[in-house]
Amino acid sequence: xxxxxxxxxxxxxxxxxxxxxxxxxxxxxxxxxxxxxxxxxxxxxxxxxxxxxxxxxxxxxxxxxxxxxxxxxxxxxxxxxxxxxxxxxxxxxxxxxxxxxxxxxxxxxxxxxxxxxxxxxxxxxxxxxxxxxxxxxxxxxxxxxxxxxxxxxxxxxxxxxxxxxxxxxxxxxxxxxxxxxxxxxxxxxxxxxxxxxxxxxxxxxxxxxxxxxxxxxxxxxxxxxxxxxxxxxxxxxxxxxxxxxxxxxxxxxxxxxxxxxxxxxxxxxxxxxxxxxxxxxxxxxxxxxxxxxxxxxxxxxxxxxxxxxxxxxxxxxxxxxxxxxxxxxxxxxxxxxxxxxxxxxxxxxxxxxxxxxxxxxxxxxxxxxxxxxxxxxxxxxxxxxxxxxxxxxxxxxxxxxxxxxxxxxxxxxxxxxxxxxxxxxxxxxxxxxxxxxxxxxxxxxxxxxxxxxxxxxxxxxxxxxxxxxxxxxxxxxxxxxxxxxxxxxxxxxxxxxxxxxxxxxxxxxxxxxxxxxxxxxxxxxxxxxxxxxxxxxxxxxxxxxxxxxxxxxxxxxxxxxxxxxxxxxxxxxxxxxxxxxxxxxxxxxxxxxxxxxxxxxxxxxxxxxxxxxxxxxxxxxxxxxxxxxxxxxxxxxx
RNA sequence: GCCGCUAUAGCUCAGCCGUGGUAGAGCAGCUGACUUGUAAUCAGCAGGUCCCGAGUUCGACUCUUGGUGGCGGCACCA
Numbered sequence: 001x002x003x004x005x006x007x008x009x010x011x012x013x014x015x016x017x018x019x020x021x022x023x024x025x026x027x028x029x030x031x032x033x034x035x036x037x038x039x040x041x042x043x044x045x046x047x048x049x050x051x052x053x054x055x056x057x058x059x060x061x062x063x064x065x066x067x068x069x070x071x072x073x074x075x076x077x078x079x080x081x082x083x084x085x086x087x088x089x090x091x092x093x094x095x096x097x098x099x100x101x102x103x104x105x106x107x108x109x110x111x112x113x114x115x116x117x118x119x120x121x122x123x124x125x126x127x128x129x130x131x132x133x134x135x136x137x138x139x140x141x142x143x144x145x146x147x148x149x150x151x152x153x154x155x156x157x158x159x160x161x162x163x164x165x166x167x168x169x170x171x172x173x174x175x176x177x178x179x180x181x182x183x184x185x186x187x188x189x190x191x192x193x194x195x196x197x198x199x200x201x202x203x204x205x206x207x208x209x210x211x212x213x214x215x216x217x218x219x220x221x222x223x224x225x226x227x228x229x230x231x232x233x234x235x236x237x238x239x240x241x242x243x244x245x246x247x248x249x250x251x252x253x254x255x256x257x258x259x260x261x262x263x264x265x266x267x268x269x270x271x272x273x274x275x276x277x278x279x280x281x282x283x284x285x286x287x288x289x290x291x292x293x294x295x296x297x298x299x300x301x302x303x304x305x306x307x308x309x310x311x312x313x314x315x316x317x318x319x320x321x322x323x324x325x326x327x328x329x330x331x332x333x334x335x336x337x338x339x340x341x342x343x344x345x346x347x348x349x350x351x352x353x354x355x356x357x358x359x360x361x362x363x364x365x366x367x368x369x370x371x372x373x374x375x376x377x378x379x380x381x382x383x384x385x386x387x388x389x390x391x392x393x394x395x396x397x398x399x400x401x402x403x404x405x406x407x408x409x410x411x412x413x414x415x416x417x418x419x420x421x422x423x424x425x426x427x428x429x430x431x432x433x434x435x436x437x438x439x440x441x442x443x444x445x446x447x448x449x450x451x452x453x454x455x456x457x458x459x460x461x462x463x464x465x466x467x468x469x470x471x472x473x474x475x476x477x478x479x480x481x482x483x484x485x486x487x488x489x490x491x492x493x494x495x496x497x498x499x500x501x502x503x504x505x506x507x508x509x510x511x512x513x514x515x516x517x518x519x520x521x522x523x524x525x526x527x528x529x530x531x532x533x534x535x536x537x538x539x540x541x542x543x544x545x546x547x548x549x550x551x552x553x554x555x556x557x558x559x560x561x562x563x564x565x566x567x568x569x570x571x572x573x574x575x576x577x578x579x580x581x582x583x584x585x586x587x588x589x590x591x592x593x594x595x596x597x598x599x600x601x602x603x604x605x606x607x608x609x610x611x612x613x614x615x616x617x618x619x620x621x622x623x624x625x626x627x628x629x630x631x632x633x634x635x636x637x638x
Numbered sequence: 639g640c641c642g643c644u645a646u647a648g649c650u651c652a653g654c655c656g657u658g659g660u661a662g663a664g665c666a667g668c669u670g671a672c673u674u675g676u677a678a679u680c681a682g683c684a685g686g687u688c689c690c691g692a693g694u695u696c697g698a699c700u701c702u703u704g705g706u707g708g709c710g711g712c713a714c715c716a
Contacts, residue, residue: 207712365639582677
C-alpha cells in the first residue's frame with residue numbers, strides 16, 4: 001500500500017507500485033491524455049516513472065512551465081529524428097531547451113538550407129502523426145559507447161565518455177531514433193501541437209572556437225497554435241522596435257563602411273545623447289563625483305603597466321607617431337589612477353570619486369558588432385571611486401541608490417542584481433576577497449531587492465555587481481556595474497597616507513550606471529519603440545499652421561516655448577494639416593500644436609498628443625506648464 | 639574571428655537562377671497648381687559606376703573568384 005498526495009491536498013492510495021501515467025488515469029481520462037510528465041517529491045520524471053513509496057505527486061501538463069519545457073526538450077528530439085530520417089549521414093550532438101524554444105546541433109557534410117528546414121518540419125509533422133511511444137532505458141557506459149560508436153555517432157560517444165563512469169546513463173527511444181538524454185520526455189510523439197523551425201546557424205562543438213563548427217537548427221514549440229502565433233507576433237514586434245531600424249526612420253544616427261562599429265550621430269540623435277549626458281553630469285555632481293577628462297591617446301607603456309596590454313593588445317587600436325607607440329584608450333581606469341596619483345593623497349581625501357564621460361575604442365571582433373548595442377567606439381559614464389576596504393560597503397550602497405534613481409527616471413522599474421564572486425584565477429588574499437564579497441552582499445541586502453549569485457564569475461581583480469534592467473519586451477539588458485579592484489591601483493602606484501602615517505594602497509571601485517551611452521540609447525529606443533518620454537524626445541513639440549496666415553503667430557509660439565527651454569519644431573509648409581500630423585506622428589513627436597485662425601486670434605494652440613488624444617485649445621502658458629511638468633517627471637511611471 | 643545569408647535610386651524593395659544583351663515601382667526630393675482644421679491634395683520632372691577588385695564571355699547588375707560592409711547565430715566582450 002502506498003499513499004500519493006496531490007497538489008490540491010487530497011490523498012490517494014494504491015495497493016502496489018504505480019506509474020505517474022496510472023495515477024493520472026485514476027484521476028481522470030482528460031488528465032491522463034494531457035499528462036506530459038510528472039513531479040514526484042519535487043523531481044521531474046517521465047509519466048512511465050513507477051512509484052514504489054509514498055510521495056507527493058503532481059501531473060505535469062502543458063499548462064505548467066515545467067510541462068512546456070519538457071515539450072520543448074522533446075521537440076528537439078523530434079527534430080533530430082526528422083533530420084536523421086532525411087539526412088541519415090547527419091550526426092547528432094546536443095539539443096537543449098532555451099527561452100521560448102530549443103535547438104539541436106548537427107554535424108553534416110553541407111549546410112542546411114531554408115528549404116531543408118521546411119522539409120524537416122514536414123517530417124516532424126509525420127512523426128507526430130505516427131504517434132510513436134517514447135521509451136526510457138538505462139545502459140552501462142561501455143554498452144552505450146559501443147552502441148553509439150556502432151551508429152557512427154562520434155559526438156555522442158565523446159559526450160558519453162566525458163560522463164563519470166559510475167553515473168547511470170539514460171536513453172530515450174522513439175521509433176528508430178535513440179538519444180542519450182537525462183529527460184524527462186513526453187510519453188509519445190503525438191503530443192506536439194505547435195512548433196516551428198526558425199533558423200539555422202553555425203555553432204562551435206562544445207562552445208569552443210578551436211573546434212569544429214556544427215549546424216544549429218533553432219525551433220520554437222508551444223502548447224497550442226494560438227500561443228505559437230502570439231510568440232511569432234512578439235518576435236515581429238521586437239523587429240519593429242529594432243533600434244537600428246528606428247534610428248534610421250527617425251534620423252538619429254547612421255553607420256557606414258568607412259567606420260565600422262562607430263556611429264555618426266545626427267542632430268536628433270545627438271540631442272538625445274546630450275540630454276542624457278547633461279542629466280548624468282548633474283546626477284554625478286549631486287552625488288559627490290568630480291568630473292575629469294583624460295587623453296584619447298596614451299603611450300602603450302601605460303597599458304603594459306596596467307596589465308591590459310598582456311590580455312587585450314589584439315583588441316586595442318594603436319597609433320605610431322615619432323617612433324612612439326600609442327594606444328587609443330580602450331578604457332579609462334588607468335588614466336583615472338594617473339589623476340589620483342597627482343599630489344599626495346591623505347586618508348582624509350577618501351573616498352575620492354572621479355567621473356568621466358570617457359570615449360573608448362576597442363577593436364571588437366567583426367562578427368560581434370550589433371548596431372549601437374556593441375560598437376567599436378563608445379562613451380562610458382565611467383567613474384572610479386578610490387577608497388579604503390572599510391568604505392567599500394557604504395560606497396556600493398550609495399551607488400545602488402544613485403543607480404536606482406537614474407533607472408527610474410528613464411522609466412525602468414524592474415532591476416535585476418547579480419553578484420559575481422571570486423574566480424579560480426585571481427589576485428589578492430582570500431581574506432581580502434571575503435571582506436569585499438561580504439561588503440557587496442550587505443550592500444545588496446540593504447537594497448531590499450532579490451539578487452542572484454554568480455559564483456566564480458568575478459573579474460580576476462575583484463568581485464562585482466551587475467545591474468540589468470527589464471525592458472518592455474521582457475528582455476534583460478545589462479547596463480550598470482560596480483567592480484571592486486584590489487589590483488590596478490597598486491600596479492599603477494596609487495597610494496595614500498593613512499591615519500598612522502603609513503602609505504597604503506587604495507581600493508578602486510569601477511562603476512557605470514548606463515554602461516555606454518550608445519548601448520543605453522539603443523535600449524531606450526527599443527523600450528519606447530522610438531517614442532521617447534518628453535524629457536528625452538529630440539523634438540518635444542511641433543507647431544504647425546493651417547494656412548500661411550498663421551505663420552507669424554506660429555513663429556511667436558515657437559520662440560516663446562524655446563525661450564522656456566523646450567525643444568520645439570516648426571512646420572509651416574504649405575501642406576494639409578492631416579499630412580503634417582501624419583508625418584510628425586511617424587517621427588514620434590510627443591506633442592503637436594495646431595494653429596489656425598481661431599487659435600491665432602485667441603492667442604492659444606490646439607494640443608494633440610502623439611497617440612491622437614485631442615486636448616483642445618489652451619493658452620501657450622497653460623501648455624508650457626503642462627509640458628514643463630511632464631519634463632520634470634521624466635520617465636517615472638509611479 | 640568562425641558558419642550561413644546578403645549588398646540595385648535618399649528609403650523600402652522588384653529584376654538576377656532556369657533564360658548574360660548596362661534597370662523598374664512605391665515613398666521621399668524638385669517644379670507647378672492648390673491655402674487647406676487633426677494620420678498621405680493633384681500633376682509634371684529629375685534621380686542609379688546595380689558595394690569594390692579580378693576572371694569567364696563578343697557582351698556581366700546577372701555567372702566564377704577575392705575583398706569590404708551588413709544580417710542571423712557561435713565564439714569573444716577589460
